[in-house]
Amino acid sequence: MKVPAALSARLTKLRRPLPDDGSSGITAPARSDRRTKDLTKRLKPGDIAIIDHVDIDRVSAEALLERGVSAVLNVATSISGRYPNLGPSLIVEAGIPLVDDVDPEIFSRVHDGEELRLDAGTLYRGDEVLAKGVVQNVESVAAAMAEARAGLSVQLEAFAANTMEYLKRERELLFDGVGIPDLHTRIDGRHVLIVVRGYHYREDISTLRSYIREYRPVMIGVDGGADALLEAGYRPGIIVGDFDSVSDHALATGAELVVHAYRDGRAPGLKRLTDLGYEAIVFPATGTSEDVAMMLADDSGATLIVAVGTHATLEEFLDKGRAGMASTFLTRLRIGGKLVDAKGVSRLYRSRISPWALLALVAASLLTVLVAGYSSPAGQVFLTSLAARWDALAYWLTGLFT
Known part of the structure; x- marks a missing residue:
């Protein structure tokens, strides 16, 4: 699953390289809501999002990424295996840590907007452990998706x-x-x-x-x-x-x-x-x-x-x-x-008026003006004056190089 180009550009500044062990070491404000749609309205760039969303769909994942979250903690399972949902792939491929099966008590333990630390699937308040979960990565999400497709x-x-x-x-x-x-x-x-x-x-x-x-x-x-x-x-x-x-x-x-x-x-x-x-x-x-x-x-x-x-x-x-x-x-x-x-x-769909058609229209209009001017006495006087000015300009330019 590829992250859309426009969304990828918005995530460039927020993306963090993850260590090989899957730990994230993120310290940021945490915000929680059991409804992902409601939470995305309150999220700010860099927040840790805490949700309860079985089978994260693509629209919800894109909404989280557009808000610039630094991590996603899910009380539920992001891919249950019922069907190959697209959201988790977008999240992990964007470099955003995704932690599943977090202790549901997290909703009562976390105060909205307080700064917490996420490290290797464990959420801390100072040295106090608030909740633990299973860290997902590209490989684990791909394996879960393959299993879900098998039961299609x-x-x-x-x-x-x-x-x-x-x-x-x-x-x-x-x-x-x-x-x-x-x-x-x-x-x-x-x-x-x-x-x-x-x-x-x-x-x-x-x-x-x-x-x-x-x-x-x-x-x-x-x-x-x-x-x-x-x-x-x-x-x-x-x-x-x-x-x-x-x-x-x-x-x-x-x-x-x-x-x-x-x-x-x-x-x-x-x-x-x-x-x-x-x-x-x-x-x-x-x-x-x-x-x-x-x-x-x-x-x-x-x-x-x-x-x-x-x-x-x-x-x-x-x-x-x-x-x-x-x-x-x-x-x-x-x-x-x-x-x-x-x-x-x-x-x-293509616009019915092509650039070449517009160019031809402009050329035809100019030709019409020239013909009309040449055929009238006033137009002839104007063209004669214009030719004289052109000759004067050409003479002046020639004098600069001689």
Whole structure:
């Protein structure tokens, strides 16, 4: 697993060479939270991150690395063997110490922001041992990944069963669109760009600038994807999600808000919007928020749906976790040929106006001006004056060298 180039550059200053014995000898502030997504909002460069995350996925790992952590201590097992998750590989290959199976009591022992020392998988406060764990490295992570891939057939069988269960629950929504709310934003006949703050989203948005400039698609941010659009200089037209990772700044852009609710109608994200005074549409669905965004765009008549940061390959589907795979897979089957991954657009799309065409246009314009000037009395006087000035300049330059 390669670390993305942009992320690798941001980590260069924070990367530390590790001794051969795997010890790290890091002294830094420690911050903890059982939810990795919540912790990344509070992390500062150089912090030791303490999490409780079974099977660290790629998005969570990239979020930790982007915050510039100096080490990651995990109360759980970073690779359980259920499926080949991608997060641990990113962490260890970035040179960041990863310690697994840390004593769960660490959450009550560590004060947020206090400076602690991590050495060879043991966390110290001064000389006091707070917790111990198993240090992971490139070799141990690779071995665990290979073992997880060996049981891939079992995971695919479980995925097939989960898919059938999801079809039973959501067949009316998937096939007939029953329950999909109407949007105020006009989408019919237009392109839609759906942004999830997932895999390589920054690079994908950057490569789509020409496409966005020409087609002006309706932009849908899925939770933190709305902030990703703002960071890139764009304003989301619609924000979809449970609104636990989108900023107040993004909510204040005037975008249409769609709350992804549970199938029984519970919508935890609605309370935040109500408290802030925003109106929102509620969409109950079993799938993920990115699936909800795709179904909304498709049902509203989008002619093309371009996805940024979403799951596209088998490896990424597995990294999402088996429980969420069925909805994502079936939603893509429902949308069919409308859905295009951002990487495919950037490779196939070229601006309709080439540099050579622009050069030819400029040349033709200059020729038109010259012909028009030569054919009119005023133009002839101007051209004669211009020729005289050119002769004077040539005479002056000649005099400098004679």
